[in-house]
Amino acid sequence: MKIGKIITINDISVEIILSSNDIKIGDILEVEGNNKYVFEVVEINNISATCISLYSTRGLQKGSIVIKKNDGLEVEYSDKILGRVFDSYGDVIDGLPFESEKKVKVSHNTVSLKEVKVENDPLWTGIKVIDFFAPLQKGFKMGLLGGAGVGKTVLIKELIHNIYASSNSNAVFVGAGERSREGRELYDDMKSSNLLDKMTMVYGQMGDNPVSRSKSVATGLRMAEYLRDEKGQDVLIFIDNIYRFIQAKAEISTDLKELLIENGYPANMAGEVSDIEERINSTDKGSITSFQAIYIPADDLTDDAVQTVMSYMDGQIVLDRKIAELGLYPAINVFKSTSKLIDKDKIGERHFSLVERVLANLTRYEELEEIIAVLGIEELSEEDKLVFYRSRKLRNYFSQPMFVAEAFTNIKGVFVDVEDVLNDVENILNGKYDNIDESKFRYIGKCDGQEWNKG
Structure with missing residues (x-):
């Protein structure tokens, strides 16, 4: 059905003079006779409509006739999503044959x-x-925060590996504005680990236009909702990177000449983020657990976009460049990393008290480092010396060899049970390993079974 003619062409958006009123926001339009130019309606005036282009507008001409294609973007809604790679618009991009079984609209109401x-x-x-x-x-x-090059993507890959190796639930990985090379690496890693058939991948990569980068998150969520609502699963969705989603929205807002707030973010940023976050929930049918990598511009945690996303999080894992510089991975800052599950009633008295003891020791360790830098370690009391050495062992103990990094480190990855972690931490704090050198605790799994802990 003919909708109108293109009268204005911008980098991302076009304006159409309408010849039909049978149009609404969210409709998908295309140029008559040329399906490589596809648009989504975002604004309707009396006689014209503003649309954003799903692909490049290069080569598009004024006066082109525009027809209606769909009522909205549609994605596959069946078991056929597993083991496949899709773009932001639900099209398969892994080069393998695909036959659709059932499609539904990307837009979806939040859980009541x-x-x-x-x-x-x-x-x-x-x-x-x-x-x-x-x-x-x-x-x-869970928010996964960190600047460039501190290990966010590697940690996400390790979480995918570990959680799927230990459970039967499926995963959805959303690449929003990240590197195409990393997407290919993840695909190959999952394939070689025989985990590819347990997951779905959706990519709106760095080289795509901002509309593609902004749509990838909603497309991935719709597929996760299928696994939760239709298959009754506890699904994991990894979004790498939710900050790039906001950046893409800002680019679109700029092209549409909408009002921007401080740092160039869109004025409706909070609404756009809530539309995504409120769809990630648990029901009686199943659950969606999300890990969202959040790029920190200039390592500034007070950035408006970072704070907007963090307001929806149940916890955060903060990666720290200073810890990465020490060669300790995952480079997680334990003071800034939090979870709502750290509660006596939820994880138990023992776990809770051990966390408090470790944080107290590590806090004192940082104070002692400053004293040692001025006076030397000989000036410390015997009690402080014990705190100092045990804290260094704890710091090293929380490093861990990763399965997905085996090819680079030549150290076999390990999965450590939480009970073993509690036992090891308690033993370190209580002095069981005071005679063991701190270097022995780097990149190990549990202490039990180590060469220095036999007999």
Whole structure:
């Protein structure tokens, strides 16, 4: 059905003079006779409509006839999503044959309040520092914060590996504005680990236009909702990177000449983020647990976009460049990493008290480092010396060899049970390993079974 003619062409958007009123916001339009030019309606005036282009507008001409294609973007809604790679618009991009079974619209209502399930089981990752300091619960939203090059993507890949190796649930990975190379690496890693058939990938990569980068998150969520609502699963969705989603929205707002706020973010940023976050919930049918990598511009945690996303999180895992410089991975800052599960009633008295003891020791350790830098370690009391050496062992203990990094480190990855972590931490704090050199605690799994801990 003919909708109108293109009268204005911008980098991302076009304006159409309408010849039909049978049009609404969210409709998908295309140029008559040329389906490589596809648009989504975002604004309707009396006689014209503003649309954003799903692909490049290069080569598009004024006066082109525009026809209606669909009522909205549609994605696959069946088991056929597993093991496949899609673009932001639900099209398969892995080069393999694909036959659609059922399609539904990407847009979807949030879960109603009466459907939301609050109480859920913990979700153990096998990564010592996360399970100890920032444990997860099914249905949680966890932020993964860090600047460039501190290990966000590697940690996401390790979480995918560990959680799927230990459970039967499926995963959805959303690449929003990240590097195409990393997407290919993840695909190859999952394939070689025989985990590809357990997950779905959706990519709106760095080289795509901002509309593609902004749509990838909603497309991935729709697929996760299928696994939760139709298959009754506890699904994991990894979004790398939710900050790039906001950046893409800002680019679109700029092209549409909309009002921007401080730092160039769109004025409706809070609404755009809430539309995504409120769809990530647990119900009686299943749950969606999300890990969202959040790029920190200039390592500034007070950035408006970072704070907007963090307001929806149930916890955060903060990666720190200073810890990465020490060669300790995952480079997680245990003081800034938090979880709502750190509560006596949820994780138990023992776990809670151990976390408090470790944080107290590490806080004192940082104070002692300053004293030692001025006066030397000989000036410390015997009690402070014990705190100093035990804290260094704890710091090293929370490093861990990763399965997905085996090819680079030549150290076999390990999955560590949380009970073993609690036992090891308690033994270190109580002085059982005072005669063991701190270097022995770097990149190990549990202490039990180590060469220095036999007999």
